[in-house]
Amino acid sequence: MSKKTLTLMSKDKQLFNIEEHLAVQSVTIRNMVKEDGASSVIPLPRVDSETLALVIEYLNRQQAPEEDEDYVKKFVDERGEIPTLLELAQAALDLDIKKLMDAACMKVADLIKDFTLEEVREALRIENDRTPEEEKAIRDEFQWAF
Amino acid sequence: MAERKNTELSLLPEEIVLFQILPKVPGKSLLRFRCVCKQWQSFLTSPLFANIHLHHVTTTTNNNNNEKVVFHLKGSHSFQTVDCHEDGLTTTMPRRYPFERYGSLLATPVNGLVLVMVGAVVDGQWSKNMILWNPLTSEYKKIPSPPFDTTRYLTFVCALELYHTCSDDDYKILIITTDRNVYVYSLKSDSWKKLESTLDFLERIPYAAADANSLEGKLHFRTSLRGGRYMITRLDLKTEKFTKIALPPSCEPALEVMLAVVRGCIQLTVFIGGHG
Numbered sequence: 001m002s003k004k005t006l007t008l009m010s011k012d013k014q015l016f017n018i019e020e021h022l023a024v025q026s027v028t029i030r031n032m033v034k035e036d037g038a039s040s041v042i043p044l045p046r047v048d049s050e051t052l053a054l055v056i057e058y059l060n061r062q063q064a065p066e067e068d069e070d071y072v073k074k075f076v077d078e079r080g081e082i083p084t085l086l087e088l089a090q091a092a093l094d095l096d097i098k099k100l101m102d103a104a105c106m107k108v109a110d111l112i113k114d115f116t117l118e119e120v121r122e123a124l125r126i127e128n129d130r131t132p133e134e135e136k137a138i139r140d141e142f143q144w145a146f
Numbered sequence: 147m148a149e150r151k152n153t154e155l156s157l158l159p160e161e162i163v164l165f166q167i168l169p170k171v172p173g174k175s176l177l178r179f180r181c182v183c184k185q186w187q188s189f190l191t192s193p194l195f196a197n198i199h200l201h202h203v204t205t206t207t208n209n210n211n212n213e214k215v216v217f218h219l220k221g222s223h224s225f226q227t228v229d230c231h232e233d234g235l236t237t238t239m240p241r242r243y244p245f246e247r248y249g250s251l252l253a254t255p256v257n258g259l260v261l262v263m264v265g266a267v268v269d270g271q272w273s274k275n276m277i278l279w280n281p282l283t284s285e286y287k288k289i290p291s292p293p294f295d296t297t298r299y300l301t302f303v304c305a306l307e308l309y310h311t312c313s314d315d316d317y318k319i320l321i322i323t324t325d326r327n328v329y330v331y332s333l334k335s336d337s338w339k340k341l342e343s344t345l346d347f348l349e350r351i352p353y354a355a356a357d358a359n360s361l362e363g364k365l366h367f368r369t370s371l372r373g374g375r376y377m378i379t380r381l382d383l384k385t386e387k388f389t390k391i392a393l394p395p396s397c398e399p400a401l402e403v404m405l406a407v408v409r410g411c412i413q414l415t416v417f418i419g420g421h422g
Contacts, residue, residue, distance in 0.1 A: 086162065089162050089166065089167075090159070090162055093161065093162060093166070101166065102166075105162065105167045105170055106170050108167050108170075109167050109168070109170035109171045110170075112167075112171065112175075113171050113172055113175040114175070117178065117179070117182055120179065120182050121182060121183070124163055126182055126183050126186075127183065128182075128183060129183050129184050130181060130183065135181045138181045138187075139181065141284070142177040142178070142284075143239075144238050144239045144241050145175075145177040145178050145238075146178055
């Protein structure tokens with residue numbers, strides 16, 4: 001008997017096949033399979049095809065459990081661009097793949113920890129709503145940390 | 147392509163950034179990040195975030211929060227912190243204490259909070275105060291005087307511990323005095339209370355040493371009895387009742403017993419007397 005395969009559909013309507021026993025590492029997919037057998041295509045309207053390809057690559061990994069930790073770390077290290085990591089974290093959150101989400105977020109935290117304030121705002125698309133005076137007050141209070 | 151990704155990023159739900167990424171950033175960077183925007187400042191200074199961050203630091207081994215050591219700079223009113231990395235040490239610039247005058251460290255720090263004794267001259271009188279201090283944020287809280295004669299503070303106290311209780315998320319200070327009274331301060335209620343129920347038990351203990359270790363919601367005190375005998379006194383932090391654990395007979399008579407908690411076990415180092 002051949003292994004059961006599921007089809008996932010990205011936001012831009014691309015289809016990806018994955019064996020069910022690997023796909024159910026995602027708690028979201030596991031619950032869908034449990035509920036209705038998920039015979040048809042599973043749509044993932046918030047995940048684009050590039051990110052979904054990464055998620056599939058991750059789910060397909062063939063790692064011994066004791067090497068898994070290192071593998072996940074290396075997996076996100078090799079995709080060290082913040083926009084990619086954020087997309088990956090978002091997809092992992094939606095699909096409820098905790099290890100992948102934690103690793104992607106840890107990598108982002110690692111990258112931004114030494115960023116200047118301007119770099120943080122740019123990387124995470126945050127608008128500066130502080131006046132220079134307000135910023136200076138915090139700088140003065142925690143001078144040693146700047 | 148970078149352009150396309152960037153537009154999508156503005157839709158990033160806050161859950162990822164605020165609840166998943168920021169808790170993994172070290173405390174020192176988070177102080178700077180208060181400047182990023184107003185939302186970050188109010189979030190980073192909220193008790194909710196403090197709990198999420200603490201949970202991350204205490205439950206993951208591979209986190210960004212390096213061990214920190216606080217050093218008092220002798221002859222000055224300043225201190226500095228040292229971050230211990232895998233590849234060495236970095237020292238931060240000296241900072242002034244936010245309170246009057248540094249005296250001494252009173253208990254093992256808990257979750258980055260340090261309990262110190264500070265002295266100051268108030269109305270021509272020398273007074274001592276306990277201060278619970280966060281060296282990272284400079285915030286501190288003066289602890290009200292315990293309900294006993296504090297002029298003899300240090301000679302009068304035979305055990306003093308700072309600990310965190312998970313069940314009600316409170317920080318507490320425990321003092322056992324040389325006359326066998328036990329007082330507990332709760333940061334939440336900002337008040338001291340005397341543990342009445344424990345008196346009988348403690349009366350039989352001639353001396354409770356000041357080193358205690360927390361394990362699974364209980365504080366363990368190394369307790370010395372007469373004639374080179376020791377035992378462990380255990381305080382259940384939830385019920386606030388003392389119990390005792392006898393040492394194996396092979397530990398007697400001991401010259402000295404040291405107690406530590408290593409990987410979820412109580413570890414005793416016993417120096418047996420006799421042949422050196």
